[in-house]
Structure formats: structure tokens, C-alpha cells
Amino acid sequence: MRKQFIEKLAIDPYPGTLNLEVIDPKSLRIFKDIKATIGIEITPEDPSFCSARCYPVLINGQLKGAIVLPLVEDYPENKMEMIAPQNIKETLSVATGDILEVEVL
Secondary structure: OHHHHHHHHOOOOOOOOEEEEOOOHHHHHHHHHHHOOOOEEEOOOOOOOOOEEEEEEEEOOOEEEEEEEEOOOOOOOOEEEEEOOOOHHHHOOOOOOOOOOEEEO
16 A cells, blocks of 8 residues: 555655544534545555545645545544654644644645
8 A cells, every 4th residue: 555655645654644533513524525525546455454545635734644534334434544754743743632734735
């Protein structure tokens, strides 16, 4: 999948994702609208992994990354997974519970 992130999103992802919980009703509506669009398809080479749709983003106006939406049943509607070339928490000095601004590009 890393190869596809590089080719399709121009992101060599730092290992792991940052998982956010979208709790604000307005933000949740916007997130649902985003997820209803096609996005960039990522197909795993290993059949034990799931496919995903990705959306390029700018995190806190500073760090380019992508939302990764795994295509699995019962995936939480308010969970947002993000990747970036650097460790998002360290790069942006983010602590658990902090609020992030995510702009879809």
C-alpha cells in the first residue's frame, strides 16, 4: 500500500495513522459529505488488508497528509484516520484531546 500512497498521493507515509474522532455536528456532516465522494482508491496487494479511499488534506494549515477511509463494514462514521510523511502528533505538537483543523484539498 505504501507504494500506492507514494504514487497516487505523493505521500511516503510515516508508519501508523493518527486517528481522530469527529464530534462536532457540523464537522460530522461535512465529513459525511466528503466520504460520499469518490476519493483516491487504494487497493492492497495483500488480500488480508482492506481497500481504502483517500482524500488529500492540509492538517492545521501546515502539514500535507491524507484521510484514509478503510472500506470495511461497520467502520465508525465519526472516525478519521490520517497519514502524513512525518509523525503528525510530534510535528504539530498534538496531544490527545487537542482539536485539529483538517482542510480537504
